[in-house]
Amino acid sequence: MIAWTMAHLGEFELIERYFARPARRAVLGVGDDCALLVPAEGMNLAVSTDMLVDGRHFLSTVAPDRLGHKALAVNLSDLAACGARPLAFTLALALPQADPSFLAGFSRGLYAIADRHGCELVGGDTTRGPLTIAITVFGEVPAGGALLRSGARPGDELYVSGTLGDARLALEVFRGNAAASSEAFARVRRAMEEPQARVDLGIALRGVATSAIDVSDGLAGDLGHILRRSGVGGVVDVDALPRSADLAAQSEAWQRECLLAGGDDYELVFTAPADRRSAVAAAASTSGTAVTRIGRIEAGAGLRFVDGAGREVIGPAASFDHFRRDPVGPAP
Ligand SMILES: [Mg+2]
Numbered sequence: 001m002i003a004w005t006m007a008h009l010g011e012f013e014l015i016e017r018y019f020a021r022p023a024r025r026a027v028l029g030v031g032d033d034c035a036l037l038v039p040a041e042g043m044n045l046a047v048s049t050d051m052l053v054d055g056r057h058f059l060s061t062v063a064p065d066r067l068g069h070k071a072l073a074v075n076l077s078d079l080a081a082c083g084a085r086p087l088a089f090t091l092a093l094a095l096p097q098a099d100p101s102f103l104a105g106f107s108r109g110l111y112a113i114a115d116r117h118g119c120e121l122v123g124g125d126t127t128r129g130p131l132t133i134a135i136t137v138f139g140e141v142p143a144g145g146a147l148l149r150s151g152a153r154p155g156d157e158l159y160v161s162g163t164l165g166d167a168r169l170a171l172e173v174f175r176g177n178a179a180a181s182s183e184a185f186a187r188v189r190r191a192m193e194e195p196q197a198r199v200d201l202g203i204a205l206r207g208v209a210t211s212a213i214d215v216s217d218g219l220a221g222d223l224g225h226i227l228r229r230s231g232v233g234g235v236v237d238v239d240a241l242p243r244s245a246d247l248a249a250q251s252e253a254w255q256r257e258c259l260l261a262g263g264d265d266y267e268l269v270f271t272a273p274a275d276r277r278s279a280v281a282a283a284a285s286t287s288g289t290a291v292t293r294i295g296r297i298e299a300g301a302g303l304r305f306v307d308g309a310g311r312e313v314i315g316p317a318a319s320f321d322h323f324r325r326d327p328v329g330p331a332p
Contacts, residue, residue: 018107019091019121035122037088043140046084050075054131058193059174064105066193067133069113074216075137076117076197077266081214083147083206084139086119086199094129117199147205147212147270152230156210156271158295159280161198163242164219166191168262169250178254184246191244195266201291204283205270212270218261220315223269224303233300236260239308242292260305260315271297 039045052058052071062070072089079086091110095102114121119137170192172178173185180188198214205212211230215222219241227234241259248255272280277293284291305315 018103019124021111021121035088035090037122037138039087039140042143044143044146045087046079046082046139046141046146047136048075048078048082049134049136050078051132051134061174062193063109064102065109065112068106068109068111069194070109071133071135072110072113072119072137073195073197074266075135076113076119076199077195077214077216079137079139080197080199080202081147081212081268082139082141083145083202083209083212084141085203086117086137086139088120088122089114089135089137091121091124092132092134093124093126094132095126096128096131113197117197142206145206147202147209149211149213149226149229151210152226152232152234152271152297153210153273154232154297154299155274156297157274157277157293158223158234158236158269158271158297159291160215160219160242160267160269160294161201161284161289161291162196162265162267163244163247163290164215164265164267165241165247165255165258165262166244167195167264168192168218168258169247169254171264172254172258178250180246180249184249187244188246192264195264197266198268198287198289200287201268201283201289204287205268205272205280208276208279208283209270209272212268215265215267215269216263218263219265219269220260220303226269226271227297227301227303230297231301233298233302233304234295235298235304235306236295237308238305238313240292240294242290242294256313269294 037045052074054060058067058070075089076086166188169178169180170185170188173180173188202212211226213222213226223234223236238256238259243255243259247258280291303315305313307313
């Protein structure tokens with residue numbers, strides 16, 4: 001049984017129908033007030049919460065199953081950035097109405113990614129209101145073994161997984177600021193709506209990476225968190241940044257904007273000592289994740305950008321900040 005606490009939604013049966021499944025791993029009392037989780041011996045519990053709000057974190061045009069996927073993926077991405085293995089999650093859902101076709105699609109997408117990562121829904125809450133999805137994930141990581149933002153050291157090399165910028169490109173096509181063929185748009189839209197959490201890579205990087213963060217607000221801003229927390233500076237080769245063929249077909253200015261300040265990528269950016277290149281390659285291979293070396297950590301502070309020839313280039317305006325920029329309004 002799932003430990004749901006119900007608010008004043010009349011459609012209790014609907015919620016039970018779409019979200020109640022027998023618990024497998026969690027230790028909890030049937031119909032009790034709390035889910036009880038027991039991490040394995042020697043492991044720390046890793047906990048993270050992310051909230052998605054209609055019109056701010058997703059567009060109303062998104063298919064319900066993709067929204068279910070993304071709601072959990074963005075949370076799993078935070079576990080990945082810590083090198084934690086997913087265990088369980090809770091779901092708090094505000095719905096304008098209990099629409100059976102929305103709930104069927106949403107729960108299908110949610111459970112598909114949950115099952116893929118062995119992450120179990122153990123509780124939640126629901127109420128009537130503007131569509132809002134808040135998920136808290138619980139994972140486990142060896143005590144003292146979590147990947148942190150604070151461990152980067154001068155001389156470390158900088159890496160990123162996958163490709164960057166497609167989600168932002170999709171948003172700009174939606175906004176009418178960029179153009180793409182219908183096939184290209186379908187691909188970048190999928191990157192925006194169905195991001196992959198790099199959980200296996202994060203786990204494989206335990207003991208290899210010296211710091212890590214997931215790219216949710218844009219590479220420049222998120223890497224800035226590592227630099228500040230570690231008390232170091234960094235240099236990124238913008239020409240080395242991995243990008244899809246669809247993004248590479250855009251203008252140089254759009255490419256740099258999407259690569260450096262795009263947001264919603266959910267790739268991992270991490271650092272590792274220069275003599276651990278083969279260990280990074282092994283982690284990439286074990287996890288089946290492409291990893292690209294994009295720069296290095298240096299003494300000092302701040303982030304510099306260079307091109308492939310080593311010339312300094314100007315960085316992006318600002319990384320994504322939900323309180324400063326309207327994600328579905330006009331481009332800055
Ligand atoms: Mg994060």
